[in-house]
Amino acid sequence: MKPMLPSLTFEVPKGNDWLYEVKYDGFRAILHWDHNEMSLISRNGKPLLNIFPEICSFLEANKEKLKPYLPLTFDGELVFLENAYKSQFSTIQVRGRMRSLSRIAEKAKASPCHLLIFDVLKIKGKPLKNEDYLSRKKTLYDFFKKCNLPLMPDEMNTKLVQYIPFFNDFNEIWEKVVLFNGEGIVAKQKTNKWEEGKRTTLWLKYKNWKYVSCFITAYEKTNGYFYVSVYQDNMVISIGQFIFGLKPDEKKALFEIIKANKTDEDNKYIYVEPAICVEVKYLELYEGQMREPHFHQFRFDLSPNDCTYHQFIQKQKNFPSDIDVTHPDKPLWAEPSIQKIDYIHYLQEISPYMLPFLKNRLLTVIRYPHGIFGDPFYQKNCPEYAPEFVETEMSDEINYIICNQLKTLLWLGNQLAFEFHIPFQTTLSKGPSEIVFDLDPPSRDAFGLAIKAALLIKEIFEQLELISFIKTSGNKGLQIYLPLPENTYTYDETRLFTAFIAQYLVTKDPASFTIERMKKNRGNRLYVDYIQHAEGKTIIAPYSPRGTKEATVAAPLYWEEVNEHLKVENFQIPQMIKRIHNKGNPFHTYFEAKEKQKFGPILEILRNKNLPSL
Structure with a gap:
């Protein structure tokens, strides 16, 4: 069975007939399970259960609970969850290439992947492909609720099959996707039917692009790709190549400029010195190269020296508009060398693993206003200048910060809070947790x-x-x-x-x-x-x-x-x-x-x- 596929859009689809789901970056997977056999098949028709035995083990362990719903067919995404809104592309790729059974078993135990389900095509043997989207989602939600399976993705939950919910408000979900550095969203029309093997405009994927200023270094004659790089300590560092996003007249003009200013040419490439600056949008870095790069615009206002690896890395993470990272280049540690922006990036990436332990705890931080090079101080009371989104709770006449969300953690990082100390109980508990x-x-x-x-x-x-x-x-x-x-x-x-x-x-x-x-x-x-x-x-x-x-x-x-x-x-x-x-x-x-x-x-x-x- 070939899956139904969304079409890419650069405009936000809005209106009462659209609903929104988080888009996760993994392996598209269709789960078939009848009374005798289970299979998990990739978009390209490849079996996945042998490479991801943790999914098979989880389903088998819950077979008695799920048995009344067989035969079933679910549509979903096999992912390594980084947080509730983002999956880790590089990790799932590494898992997908593994062939050693012992290594697969080791990874399945230490870093289990999740199967996120967003659609149901058959349940209790009844086909549902021709029912509308909302009806299918209701059936799917009821199944997950009755089977006591997670009703939204949760990287800490050991129940490995989880439900992907929909949202009515684009802005509500988009803010979280950007904040947690997710891949994007899929907008779906309420009345769509599930159409096998079709790339449809009833599902639209809208991606969370990053932007980089870079310069062109070569043109590949065999396929029309433009190669781009940035400077790092006066060295030219390749970051990828693009072909999509250019209008026909832009592509032709760019080719003519490269041809007229070439420094060298061989059977495959035309080379140019750094001079032509462009802005490229892409999803993320993978093995040092941009994923899904698209031309965005020419940057005639920049020189190649403005296109640096440092600014490229700084823009890797999207920050909420109400978090202003001040003095991003400020050195905080000497060895290893860590600047403030590096530290903020660490907090954003570690947040899925750290925030569950901060949740509903009275927080004491140690702040280092001069980095490791100056004197620190303890902070228990929330300062008066804290933004409104920072939650607090009074205890023993101290107005403690409650760090329940990523924005609060990033704000504390910008205040150069290095150490996060918590009590042995939550604010909701009467004794030790x-x-x-x-x-x-x-x-x-x-x-x-x-x-x-x-x-x-x-x-x-x-x-x-x-x-x-x-x-x-x-x-x-x-x-x-x-x-x-x-x-x-x-x-x-x-x-x-x-x-x-x-x-x-x-x-x-x-x-x-x-x-x-x-x-x-x-x-x-x-x-x-x-x-x-x-x-x-x-x-x-x-x-x-x-x-x-x-x-x-x-x-x-x-x-x-x-x-x-x-x-x-x-x-x-x-x-x-x-x-x-x-x-x-x-x-x-x-x-x-x-x-x-x-x-x-x-x-x-x-x-x-x-x-x-x-």
């Missing part, structure tokens, strides 16, 4: 003590069947998390457990660990601060930068990474996004674990002082 063990050695040279303590604690947790997560502190220690269900336990109850674990470590290895509060009495031992886990106390948030000279991050880890080779300084701002794309997010099942945590029976044992033999 998690237990955190802060393993803080006396110095970074003694980091091995934190590793030793973490592995001993991990052994205990495995015996007790507790689900734990670990991250670096970003400074000199490690922090172990036990997610807990909300509004279930008190701090007095969790203190029984933290005290028990601390006492166990000290008993196990008194030469390495201590619960001594006085620093002068600790010697070179690691202090197990079980008292720190209390109401009003805070911990550095996962993925938060730290104000260290190495630009380190409080980085979530996989437990197998916790060994003698682990170093805090290996997790720095410039490498974190690449790490997630390559290795996945170690905390991606964190919130799911809250409801699975078997903490109640352990607490009951501690209450009765009938401690297990460890």
Whole structure:
């Protein structure tokens, strides 16, 4: 079955007969499932389930729940979700090229992809292609709701088959697509029918273009492509080639200019010196080249020296109109070299992984107005000059910032907030939302003590069947998390457990660990601060930068990474996004674990002082 395809538009389709869906960048996929066989087929007719076994496993695991709806045929997009409005093109491309079964299995576990469904062609064996769009969407929504599957894309949700909703208001959804750097939207007429293999004007794709000023360096005679580049330190850096977007007269004139000013020519190319400046729009960078570049306009007001790689990179991210990044070139760290715009880009890219931990938490930040080169200060109270979109909540006469949205995070980044510290509970919870063990050695040279303590604690947790997560502190220690269900336990109850674990470590290895509060009495031992886990106390948030000279991050880890080779300084701002794309997010099942945590029976044992033999 060939899928129905949207047509590209450069004008926003508006009117009461149009509805809007987020467009995700992945592999178009049609799911067929009858009582005996399941298949997931790409736009080009290629099978996908063998390359993405996590989708197959999820569906098989939920077969009993879904069985009443078979046979079914769904239309969707197979993606690696970066956030609710953007998928990561490069990651899905790498997955699609994999052939090693062991490597595929490893990726499927560490970085699972999602199947996002936007249309239904058959359900319970009944064909729906000839029903109108709104009727099909209602049927699809009812299916997802009854089957308790996600009703909108969610990168943190381990239910891998999710629904793509529609929106009535273009501006509402477009603002989010731009803010989260998504690919674009698909506008669909309410009454459209699903037409197999047709590129239709009843579906229109409107893309979230980026723009770059560049200069032409060559013309390819065999296909008519114009090659463009930018300068980086006086070197010419190729960024791609374009052919689309030029009117016939513009294309002819440009060719004549290149031909008249050529510096060299061979069988394939005509070459020119940097001189002709143009503005090109494109989707994103992929392997150093522009994806889907289109000519936008000539830039006769620019010289080639204005077309730099630096400005190209700066414009990679779209920022909301009410976020004005001031002094983007301001140096914040020396080694690695990080400017303010680099830092803001980090916060935007890390936001899908960091914001869930900031949500509904009273936020304390440490600001570095002069970067790492000057003195920092703590900020709890929201300043009076904060924009209206910044949410706040009063607690103990302090008006705390609540960072529930990307715009607030970007604004805080522009205020040069480097560290994001959060309490152990949300504003909606009456008790701790998690237990955190802060393993803080006396110095970074003694980091091995934190590793030793973490592995001993991990052994205990495995015996007790507790689900734990670990991250670096970003400074000199490690922090172990036990997610807990909300509004279930008190701090007095969790203190029984933290005290028990601390006492166990000290008993196990008194030469390495201590619960001594006085620093002068600790010697070179690691202090197990079980008292720190209390109401009003805070911990550095996962993925938060730290104000260290190495630009380190409080980085979530996989437990197998916790060994003698682990170093805090290996997790720095410039490498974190690449790490997630390559290795996945170690905390991606964190919130799911809250409801699975078997903490109640352990607490009951501690209450009765009938401690297990460890």
